[in-house]
Amino acid sequence: MADNKKMVEEITSMDVDFAQWYTDIVKKAELIDYTSVKGCMVIKPAGYAIWENIQNELDRRFKETGVENVYLPMFIPESLLQKEKDHVEGFAPEVAWVTHGGLEPLQERLCVRPTSETLFCDLYSKDIHSHRDLPKLYNQWCSVVRWEKTTRPFLRSREFLWQEGHTAHATAEEAEERTILMLNTYASFLEDVLAIPVVKGRKTDKEKFAGAEATYTIEALMHDGKALQSGTSHNFGDGFAKAFGIQYTDKNNKLQYVHQTSWGMTTRLIGAIIMVHGDDSGLKLPPRIAPTQAVIIPIMPKKEGVLENAAKMEAALKAAGIRVKTDNSDKSPGFKFAEQEMRGIPVRIECGPKDMEKNQCVVVRRDTREKIIVCLDELAVKVPEILETMQKDMLETARAHRDAHTYTAHNYEELMDILENKPGFVKAMWCGDQACEDKIKEVASATSRCIPFEQEQISDVCPICGKPAKHMVYWGKAY
Amino acid sequence: MADNKKMVEEITSMDVDFAQWYTDIVKKAELIDYTSVKGCMVIKPAGYAIWENIQNELDRRFKETGVENVYLPMFIPESLLQKEKDHVEGFAPEVAWVTHGGLEPLQERLCVRPTSETLFCDLYSKDIHSHRDLPKLYNQWCSVVRWEKTTRPFLRSREFLWQEGHTAHATAEEAEERTILMLNTYASFLEDVLAIPVVKGRKTDKEKFAGAEATYTIEALMHDGKALQSGTSHNFGDGFAKAFGIQYTDKNNKLQYVHQTSWGMTTRLIGAIIMVHGDDSGLKLPPRIAPTQAVIIPIMPKKEGVLENAAKMEAALKAAGIRVKTDNSDKSPGFKFAEQEMRGIPVRIECGPKDMEKNQCVVVRRDTREKIIVCLDELAVKVPEILETMQKDMLETARAHRDAHTYTAHNYEELMDILENKPGFVKAMWCGDQACEDKIKEVASATSRCIPFEQEQISDVCPICGKPAKHMVYWGKAY
Numbered sequence: 001m002a003d004n005k006k007m008v009e010e011i012t013s014m015d016v017d018f019a020q021w022y023t024d025i026v027k028k029a030e031l032i033d034y035t036s037v038k039g040c041m042v043i044k045p046a047g048y049a050i051w052e053n054i055q056n057e058l059d060r061r062f063k064e065t066g067v068e069n070v071y072l073p074m075f076i077p078e079s080l081l082q083k084e085k086d087h088v089e090g091f092a093p094e095v096a097w098v099t100h101g102g103l104e105p106l107q108e109r110l111c112v113r114p115t116s117e118t119l120f121c122d123l124y125s126k127d128i129h130s131h132r133d134l135p136k137l138y139n140q141w142c143s144v145v146r147w148e149k150t151t152r153p154f155l156r157s158r159e160f161l162w163q164e165g166h167t168a169h170a171t172a173e174e175a176e177e178r179t180i181l182m183l184n185t186y187a188s189f190l191e192d193v194l195a196i197p198v199v200k201g202r203k204t205d206k207e208k209f210a211g212a213e214a215t216y217t218i219e220a221l222m223h224d225g226k227a228l229q230s231g232t233s234h235n236f237g238d239g240f241a242k243a244f245g246i247q248y249t250d251k252n253n254k255l256q257y258v259h260q261t262s263w264g265m266t267t268r269l270i271g272a273i274i275m276v277h278g279d280d281s282g283l284k285l286p287p288r289i290a291p292t293q294a295v296i297i298p299i300m301p302k303k304e305g306v307l308e309n310a311a312k313m314e315a316a317l318k319a320a321g322i323r324v325k326t327d328n329s330d331k332s333p334g335f336k337f338a339e340q341e342m343r344g345i346p347v348r349i350e351c352g353p354k355d356m357e358k359n360q361c362v363v364v365r366r367d368t369r370e371k372i373i374v375c376l377d378e379l380a381v382k383v384p385e386i387l388e389t390m391q392k393d394m395l396e397t398a399r400a401h402r403d404a405h406t407y408t409a410h411n412y413e414e415l416m417d418i419l420e421n422k423p424g425f426v427k428a429m430w431c432g433d434q435a436c437e438d439k440i441k442e443v444a445s446a447t448s449r450c451i452p453f454e455q456e457q458i459s460d461v462c463p464i465c466g467k468p469a470k471h472m473v474y475w476g477k478a479y
Numbered sequence: 480m481a482d483n484k485k486m487v488e489e490i491t492s493m494d495v496d497f498a499q500w501y502t503d504i505v506k507k508a509e510l511i512d513y514t515s516v517k518g519c520m521v522i523k524p525a526g527y528a529i530w531e532n533i534q535n536e537l538d539r540r541f542k543e544t545g546v547e548n549v550y551l552p553m554f555i556p557e558s559l560l561q562k563e564k565d566h567v568e569g570f571a572p573e574v575a576w577v578t579h580g581g582l583e584p585l586q587e588r589l590c591v592r593p594t595s596e597t598l599f600c601d602l603y604s605k606d607i608h609s610h611r612d613l614p615k616l617y618n619q620w621c622s623v624v625r626w627e628k629t630t631r632p633f634l635r636s637r638e639f640l641w642q643e644g645h646t647a648h649a650t651a652e653e654a655e656e657r658t659i660l661m662l663n664t665y666a667s668f669l670e671d672v673l674a675i676p677v678v679k680g681r682k683t684d685k686e687k688f689a690g691a692e693a694t695y696t697i698e699a700l701m702h703d704g705k706a707l708q709s710g711t712s713h714n715f716g717d718g719f720a721k722a723f724g725i726q727y728t729d730k731n732n733k734l735q736y737v738h739q740t741s742w743g744m745t746t747r748l749i750g751a752i753i754m755v756h757g758d759d760s761g762l763k764l765p766p767r768i769a770p771t772q773a774v775i776i777p778i779m780p781k782k783e784g785v786l787e788n789a790a791k792m793e794a795a796l797k798a799a800g801i802r803v804k805t806d807n808s809d810k811s812p813g814f815k816f817a818e819q820e821m822r823g824i825p826v827r828i829e830c831g832p833k834d835m836e837k838n839q840c841v842v843v844r845r846d847t848r849e850k851i852i853v854c855l856d857e858l859a860v861k862v863p864e865i866l867e868t869m870q871k872d873m874l875e876t877a878r879a880h881r882d883a884h885t886y887t888a889h890n891y892e893e894l895m896d897i898l899e900n901k902p903g904f905v906k907a908m909w910c911g912d913q914a915c916e917d918k919i920k921e922v923a924s925a926t927s928r929c930i931p932f933e934q935e936q937i938s939d940v941c942p943i944c945g946k947p948a949k950h951m952v953y954w955g956k957a958y
Contacts, residue, residue: 036559036601037589040552045617048548069527073519073638074553074591074622075575080515096554097579098591101626101637102572110516112553112577112591122515138524142622143553147580158580159552 011342013280018224025274026153029283029343039151039158043267046343047154049291050270051161055141057193057289058163058265061185067137067165072119074142075110080118084243087117090210094146096158112145117211117236117262120166121244128258131170131250135178139165154271155228155479162266168246168258172237175259179235182263183216186231194269195286195394196220196276197402198230199425199474201450206434209262213237219449219474221402222275225423227449227476230272233263271479276398277367283344284366286394287387294383295345296326297336299352309356313349313379320380322387341366346390347383351376367394412463415475419444425476429469431462439464440475449474490821492759497703498631504753505632508762508822518630518637522746525822528770529749530640534620536672536768537642537744540664546616546644551598553621554589559597563722566596569689573625575637591624596690596715596741599645600723607737610649610729614657618644633750634707634958641745647725647737651716654738658714661742662695665710673748674765674873675699675755676881677709678904678953680929685913688741692716698928698953700881701754704902706928706955709751712742750958755877756846762823763845765873766866773862774824775805776815778831788835792828792858799859801866820845825869826862830855846873891942894954898923904955908948910941918943919954928953 011028014021026032031047043051059069075098082088095111113119124136141163151157165182169175183200190196198218208215212234220230241247241257250256277284287293294317298310310326317324327336333350340348344366351361356376363372363383367390374382405424409415418426419440430436430448440446451471462469490507493500505511510526522530538548554577561567574590592598603615620642630636644661648654662679669675677697687694691713699709720726720736729735756763766772773796777789789805796803806815812829819827823845830840835855842851842862846869853861884903888894897905898919909915909927919925930950941948 033602033605035552035598036556037552037554037598040554042552042598042602043550045547045549048550051550052548068524069531070524071522071527071530071622071640073514073516073521074624075516075519075638077515094581096577096581096589098575099578100576102574110575119514119516119521123512123521126512143550145553159554161550 011280011282014223014278021278021280022271022274023153025278025283031270031274031283032153039148041153041157043161046291047270050273050285050289051267053289053291054265054269055163058185058189059141061189062139062163062165065137065181065185067139070138070140071142072116072123072140074113076113076116076118077108077110079108080122081111083118083121084211084240087211087240091115091146094148096145096147113142114144114146115262115264116140116142116144116164117166117240118244120262121240121246121260124168124258124260125244125246128168128246128248131248134168134170134248134258135174136168137165137178138167139163152271152479154274155268160267162264165261165263167261168241169260170248170250170256170258172259175235175237175261179214179216179233179261179263182261183218183231183233186233186263186265187218190218190220190230190269190272191395193286193288194273195288195391195398196230196272197395197399199450199452201452201474203232203450204434204437204448204473206437207448209234211236211239213239217450219425219476220272220276221405221425221476222272222479223278223401224275225405225477227425227474227478228268228272228275229449229478230269231263231265234261236260236262268479277394278344281338282342284394285344285346287346287391290344290346291323292325292343292345293322293387294324294347294349295336295340296324296349296351297333297340298326298328299333299350299355301328303353305356306352309351309376313351313361313376316380317383320384322380322383346387349379349383365390367397408458409463410459415440415463416444419446419475419477423477425449425474427456427458427472427474428463429457429459429461430471430473431465431467432470433462433465433467436462436464446475446477449476449478490759490761493702493757500757500759501750501753502632504757504762510749510753510762511632516637518627520632520636522640525770526749529752529764529768530746532768532770533748534642537664537668538620540668541618541642541644544616544660544664546618549617549619550621551595551602551619553592555592555595555597556587556589558587559601560590562597562600563690563719566690566719570594570625573627575624575626592621593623593625594741594743595619595621595623595643596645596719597723599741600719600725600739603647603737603739604723604725607647607725607727610727613647613649613727613737614653615647616644616657617646618642631750631958633753634747639746641743644740644742646740647720648739649727649729649735649737651738654714654716654740658693658695658712658740658742661740662697662710662712665712665742665744666697669697669699669709669748669751670874672765672767673752674767674870674877675709675751676874676878678929678931680931680953682711682929683913683916683927683952685916686927688713690715690718692718696929698904698955699751699755700884700904700955701751701958702757702880703754704884704956706904706953706957707747707751707754708928708957709748710742710744713740715739715741756873757823760817761821763873764823764825766825766870769823769825770802771804771822771824772801772866773803773826773828774815774819775803775828775830776812776819777805777807778812778829778834780807782832784835785831788830788855792830792840792855795859796862799863801862825866828858828862844869846876887937888942889938894919894942895923898925898954898956902956904928904953906935906937906951906953907942908936908938908940909950909952910944910946911949912941912944912946915941915943925954925956928955928957
């Protein structure tokens with residue numbers, strides 16, 4: 001048992017140092033590695049397989065709504081980036097610039113895309129002529145670059161993987177509908193697949209995307225009580241269309257500007273999975289996203305029939321559609337158990353000679369560590385059931401944690417007390433002025449996370465300035 | 480019929496101007512679009528959907544051989560690129576350089592990866608310690624940049640999409656085995672899925688990859704008789720391992736260098752599909768790779784029952800696993816036929832009131848234009864059969880064209896005559912000296928495509944210099 005104890009002891013406890021616990025997990029579960037390129041990371045097989053599952057499932061959901069995938073260049077000429085004023089102001093300070101191609105200096109420098117609104121607009125301005133060309137519902141999976149000063153694996157890195165959807169519509173209503181549809185697609189993906197409950201709402205003007213008319217967001221609460229913006233959907237109105245001249249002739253033969261949206265999700269979702277579900281033994285992957293859902297660990301594998309039985313179990317589970325592996329290595333069972341827990345594989349299945357005598361095996365859930373005796377004949381029925389139960393339980397556990405760490409502030413003292421002493425979301429009223437947001441940022445390092453769709457009337461005035469309240473806002477400290 | 484005639488007339492005939500025909504197809508079939516970024520292109524939905532099918536099918540084949548996907552940074556520090564001498568000499572002249580991050584100049588400039596050997600080596604040098612860590616079988620799907628002077632859609636562009644596999648092994652034998660395994664994976668993918676026959680062989684030293692010990696290639700012949708290098712697999716021996724210090728302790732506790740391979744395939748495969756199968760009416764997609772395999776075109780759709788019948792056919796075909804769409808737009812049938820041909824959809828299914836009276840429909844093959852009367856009750860059985868037949872026929876047609884354009888040169892005059900007057904592959908003997916390759920390049924603008932695995936003894940001497948022959952080589956003009 002020495003090996004597996006060592007493996008576990010090397011993880012810092014989350015209560016001692018959450019940031020170090022996080023870093024330990026991403027390294028020990030072999031999700032990422034640092035590289036010679038400052039601020040950039042290697043996504044290793046265990047991490048990339050999670051991203052592939054996220055991609056497959058999201059991509060399927062996008063396509064069901066009519067979205068088509070495309071690929072646009074990774075470079076944006078400086079003059080193109082500058083076409084929309086707010087947009088360039090938001091992004092220019094954090095882009096990487098290519099100045100030389102081969103041995104020659106470039107005539108115009110190119111930035112490595114931090115996001116591709118300008119390229120999509122350039123394409124749409126050439127491709128859209130008539131109302132028959134609308135809507136355009138494009139998405140691309142790619143990597144983008146933002147020259148961040150401080151970086152953290154998955155959460156903030158100079159290069160990250162994401163998808164960016166960009167749509168163009170005939171009317172403002174259609175654009176707003178698409179913006180909300182994609183926000184809901186993100187929210188249900190997080191809840192159904194990643195077992196992460198979210199708060200849906202609108203960003204304040206201070207926090208919205210550079211160039212957007214409205215930004216909608218899903219906000220999730222991590223185990224340490226910090227918020228993570230987990231996906232955003234923007235309604236651009238016709239601002240980009242006017243800057244780029246994207247016009248179509250409507251049914252009455254009149255020229256009109258299109259209305260646009262964009263929406264994105266990134267590899268930071270993997271950070272969310274770690275920080276919502278993980279514990280001091282390692283990662284905990286929700287079954288629906290886990291690359292390996294079950295690992296079979298033969299006990300006393302040299303005894304007659306044990307490996308054959310493991311192979312039979314594996315075949316039965318595969319036939320039932322379970323992503324299963326058998327660990328036949330010569331490591332000790334204890335080490336294998338610790339490894340399964342570290343890697344967050346939803347269930348392990350132990351079976352040795354004594355179990356075989358009783359025609360049974362032991363299924364151990366990663367989340368509760370519950371041991372469930374399962375008759376071998378029922379394995380292919382019971383394991384999918386256990387995984388489904390676990391998926392639901394993980395969502396409920398995360399929701400209970402989130403709810404237990406969501407507070408209500410009726411006045412300034414309560415708001416300050418909570419922001420200082422109770423990590424979590426704080427619901428409070430807001431007058432709508434950015435000055436109050438700036439003050440909260442200054443005194444408590446917290447930000448408005450969103451104006452939630454589900455509004456409550458906590459008080460009549462803004463607890464910060466005392467002026468009449470316009471909205472209820474979720475406040476919090478965020479990644 | 481005016482509309483569809485116009486659509487077709489806008490394609491230049493391939494016999495008049497093959498290059499223009501190619502450009503017309505990629506534009507008219509809406510595979511790509513040019514952009515504001517010189518030498519870079521937009522891959523549009525119809526093109527990207529082909530790439531997604533290529534990815535899915537290749538990725539599945541890779542994973543069956545134990546390959547795992549990862550993602551490495553898009554940037555390479557200049558000092559890292561320089562670690563392997565041949566490699567940097569091969570790539571430095573054609574990379575794009577990032578010199579500024581945000582508002583600051585970088586301390587060390589970064590190139591945008593033209594390929595990722597150096598990054599994989601950097602990772603392996605940290606991750607590989609013991610023989611238990613081997614083999615490493617990693618692959619990544621990403622975009623790479625090479626600052627080409629002249630570009631053509633799919634065939635040569637400054638940025639392109641590809642996969643790059645990078646493996647590390649304990650022994651030279653294992654590395655060689657993996658190199659050949661991946662070459663064979665590529666070859667069977669092209670033949671089985673893309674219906675493109677290939678010649679497998681080894682590159683000469685002049686043509687091999689910068690830093691490789693041996694490069695293997697699959698070479699395909701395009702309709703105009705030019706060759707297209709369609710996939711390469713490299714055995715690096717321990718050259719990179721020595722440059723990067725990638726060592727492991729073997730079972731006897733002795734330090735050893737690993738042996739490495741890399742192998743890649745790119746979006747140029749889409750160019751190969753166009754140039755092997757296309758005709759003057761447009762694209763011809765092999766059924767196994769076609770995003771849409773069948774399009775139902777209702778004839779006289781306003782007549783009672785026609786649209787309902789089309790919907791029933793679509794449902795039956797979908798249930799049979801066919802990727803099918805119905806074109807219910809108000810375009811004329813003739814326009815829809817021309818569009819199906821332009822886009823290369825393998826079969827169209829016509830059905831109007833008269834067909835319905837006879838309980839039948841007409842299935843028209845894109846490749847032969849053969850019209851096949853199919854009883855509606857048998858549709859879900861017959862269409863998959865027709866698609867399978869078509870897949871096989873397209874491979875045989877391409878093979879017949881390739882064979883008819885593969886010539887044998889017994890002496891210098893024959894070699895020159897063929898290279899000048901008969902576009903295609905030329906088989907001829909070779910002494911093994913680069914001087915003879917250089918001469919052929921100079922006088923006939925042709926290159927050695929490969930030393931094929933299937934050798935023939937055409938003559939005893941090299942037709943170029945008269946010295947004893949070592950190998951038979953395929954020569955040709957190439958993209």
